[in-house]
Amino acid sequence: MPEIKVFKVHYNEKQEQIIISAEKLFSEGGFSGTSVRDIAQEAKVNVAMISYYFGSKEKLLEAVFEYRILGTAIQLENIVANDKITPIHKIYSLIDHYTDKLFNNQCFYKLMLREQLKQMENADLLEIIYKSKKKNLDLISNLISEGQAKGQFRKKIDVSLMMSTLFGASNQVFFNQPFYRRINGLESMPEDEFQILLKKRLRLHLKNMFKAILTHEL
C-alpha cells in the first residue's frame, strides 16, 4: 500500500491529472454528485488508481483544496507589502487580484463555495480553509490599520464584514452570469467578451463601493 500523501508533496503527472479532473467535476456536479469513475474517465486513468494514490474520494477532495490553496497564497503578501502605493490603491489592487483569481479559477472557487455550504464534517479540510482565510484576513487588517494610521480611512471598520462583502458580492455576480446576461439583454454576446465586460463592471462597482465605505464619514 502506498503511503497516503499529506501536504506539500509534489504530485506526479497522473496525480495532477486526477486533481484537475476532480476539481472540474466536483465544481460542476458536487462531491456526492460526482463518481470516482467519472473522475477516472476524465483524467484518463484507471479507477483503482484514485484509491491507490489518494486513499479515498474524501482524501482526493482534500488534495484538490490543498493543491490550489497552497498554490495561490503568496501573491497577496506582495500587494500589501508594496511601499509605492497608497492604502486605497492597495485595496483596488486587491479587488483586481481577487476578481482575476475568481475568473481564472472558476472551477476551484465554485468548488470552495460549494463545500463551505456543507456543514463540513471533514475537520481536516475545514482547518485548511480556515487557516488560509485567517491569514488573508490578517493581511487586510494590517492594510486597513495602515490606512487609518495615515488618516486616509475612517475608524470603526469591521474588516471581516468588509471582506465578506468583497467575496460575497464577487461570487454572487460571478455565479449568476447567466442571469446577468438575461437581465441586461446580453444573451448573444460571445462568452469571453462578456466575461471581460462583466469583470470590468464588477471591479468598478466594487472599487466605488469600497472607496465609499472606507473613506467617507457617513
Add this chain to the structure above:
Amino acid sequence: MPEIKVFKVHYNEKQEQIIISAEKLFSEGGFSGTSVRDIAQEAKVNVAMISYYFGSKEKLLEAVFEYRILGTAIQLENIVANDKITPIHKIYSLIDHYTDKLFNNQCFYKLMLREQLKQMENADLLEIIYKSKKKNLDLISNLISEGQAKGQFRKKIDVSLMMSTLFGASNQVFFNQPFYRRINGLESMPEDEFQILLKKRLRLHLKNMFKAILTHEL
C-alpha cells in the same frame, strides 16, 4: 395513484413533512448527498411515499423550491408600494426584510445557493428561480428610479450589481458564521445571542454601504 402536483397546490400534512425534511437535508448535505431514505426517515414516513407523492427525488427538489418561493414572494411589494417612507428608508427596510428572511429560512437559502452553483440541467427549476429573481429585480429597479426621480439617489446605478452585493454579502456573512465567531473571539457566545448580534452588525454594515453608493457622488 395521486396526480403529481404542479404549482400552487395545497400540500397535505405528510407532504409538508416531506418537503420540510427534504429542505433541511438537501441544504445540509446537498441534493446528491442526501438519500430519499434519509428524507423519509427524517419526515417519519415510508420511503415509497416520496415517490408516491412527488414522483421522483428530482421532482421533490422542485416542490421544495416552489413551496418556499411561492410562499414568500408577496411582502416585497408592500415595502416598495409604501408611500409613507423615503426611497432610502425603503432600501433599509429591504435590507431588514432580506436579512430576516435569510436568518429565518436558513435551510432554504442554503439550498438555493447550493443549487445555483450547479449548472442546473433541470430547466423547470431554473425557470422558477429566474422568474422569482426577475420579479424582485424589477421591483427594486422601480424603487431606484423613484429615488433618482426625487433627486435622492445618484444616477448610473447598476441595479443588478447592487442586488448581487446585497445578496452576496449577506449570504457570505451568513454562511461563514463559524469563521466570524472565531475571528472575533465569540466562540462561547450562545447561538441565538450571536445570531442577533451578527444580524445587527450585518444590517448596519449593509445600510451604511448602500447609503454610500446610492447617495454620494463618488
Add this chain to the structure above:
Amino acid sequence: MPEIKVFKVHYNEKQEQIIISAEKLFSEGGFSGTSVRDIAQEAKVNVAMISYYFGSKEKLLEAVFEYRILGTAIQLENIVANDKITPIHKIYSLIDHYTDKLFNNQCFYKLMLREQLKQMENADLLEIIYKSKKKNLDLISNLISEGQAKGQFRKKIDVSLMMSTLFGASNQVFFNQPFYRRINGLESMPEDEFQILLKKRLRLHLKNMFKAILTHEL
C-alpha cells in the same frame, strides 16, 4: 370482501373494461411486464379495484382466459356437424374459421401463445386451456374419421400433429407480419390491406397443404 368470482359469471361493465385492458396489455408486454397500475389506467378504473374484483393479478389473468375461451368455443361444433358439405370442405371451413379468429382476436392469441411458453405453474389456467384444446381435437378427430370412412382421406393421419401444423403455421405467419412485409417488399402497404392479403395467402397455402396431406397417397 367480495367473493372471488369463479367461472361462467356475468361480468359487470367495469370488470369487462378491466379484462379487455388486461388482455391487450398482457399480450403486448407479457404478464410480468405489465403492472396492475397500467391496466387500471388503460381501463380507467382505480388500481385497488383490480384486487377488489379479481383478488390478484394472477386471478385476473385466469379471468381473461376464461372470458375468451368460454366465449368462443361453440362455433366449431356447427362446422363439424354441418351435413351439407364434404369433409375436405369442412377442413377448409375450419381453416377459414381459425384464421379469422386469429386475425380478429390478435391480443388474445398472442397472450395464449405467450402463456403456453411458460411452464405454467398455474394449474387452474393450464386445465382451462387443456380442456378447450382437447375438445377441439376430439371434434377434428371425428371429422377426419368421417373423411376416412368416406374414403376421401387417407389412413394413418396423426391428428394432433396436423392441428399443431395448422395452429403453429398460422401463428408463425401471424406474429411475423413485420418480417413478412420486409421480405416481400410490402412495407408501405396500409395495415388493413396488408392483413387481408396475408390472410388470403395464408389460407390458400394452408388449404393446399392440408389437401395434400389428407388426400394424396405419398
Add this chain to the structure above:
Amino acid sequence: MPEIKVFKVHYNEKQEQIIISAEKLFSEGGFSGTSVRDIAQEAKVNVAMISYYFGSKEKLLEAVFEYRILGTAIQLENIVANDKITPIHKIYSLIDHYTDKLFNNQCFYKLMLREQLKQMENADLLEIIYKSKKKNLDLISNLISEGQAKGQFRKKIDVSLMMSTLFGASNQVFFNQPFYRRINGLESMPEDEFQILLKKRLRLHLKNMFKAILTHEL
C-alpha cells in the same frame, strides 16, 4: 470498467455462465419475469457483475441472442451447398437439422419465440434476429429455385410461408409436448424416450408434408 462487448467477442467463463443462466431463466419465466438476482444466483456470480459485464439487463438479453445466433448460423450453408444430394433430400436434411437444433436448444428457442411475441421496442435485438432470418430465407430460396430449375419442384412456391410452416409447426409441437403426451396416452413414458419418439414422428410428418407441397401439382 470493461468496455461493453459488442458482437463476435469471446466471452470469458463467468460471462458464459451468466449468458447460459440468463437463457434458461428468461426462457422459463420471460424477460420481465426474471430478475437479475435470479440470474446471478443461478450463475453463481455477484449481482453487480451482470451490470458490470453487460451494462444492463436489456443488454444481457441481446448478448444471449447474439451468442446463440452467431454460434449456430454456419451449418445451414453446408447442407444447401452439398452437391451430392437432390433438392428434396436437402429439404429433408433441413428438417432434420432444424428439429435437432430445436430439441437441443430448447431454452433458446423458447426464449426467441417469447421475444418475438413482444412488440420488440429493442431495435438492436430486432435487427439481429431479422438479419439471421433473412439469411436463412435466402439460402432456402436458392434451394427451392434449384429444385424448380431441375423440374423437381413445382412453380409458385411462397418460400416465406413454407418456412413459417416448418418453424411454426415444429415449435407448436415442441412446446405442446405435455399436451401431446396426454392426448396420446404417453404420460408415463420417460422424458428422453418420449422426445425421441416425438422428434421421429414430427420429422416424418414434416417430410411428408413438404414433399406433398413441393412436388405434387395440386
Add this chain to the structure above:
DNA sequence: AATGAATGAGTTTTCATTCAT
C-alpha cells in the same frame, strides 16, 4: 360497494473500494 392513501418487499443499477496479480 368502492377508493385514496399507504406500504413492505421487491426491482435494477451504481457506488467506492479491495483484491489478486
Add this chain to the structure above:
DNA sequence: TATGAATGAAAACTCATTCAT
C-alpha cells in the same frame, strides 16, 4: 507500481396488495 476483476452496500424507484373509510 499499477490495474482489471470483482463485490457488498446502498442507491432510487416500482410493485401488488391492504387498509380505513
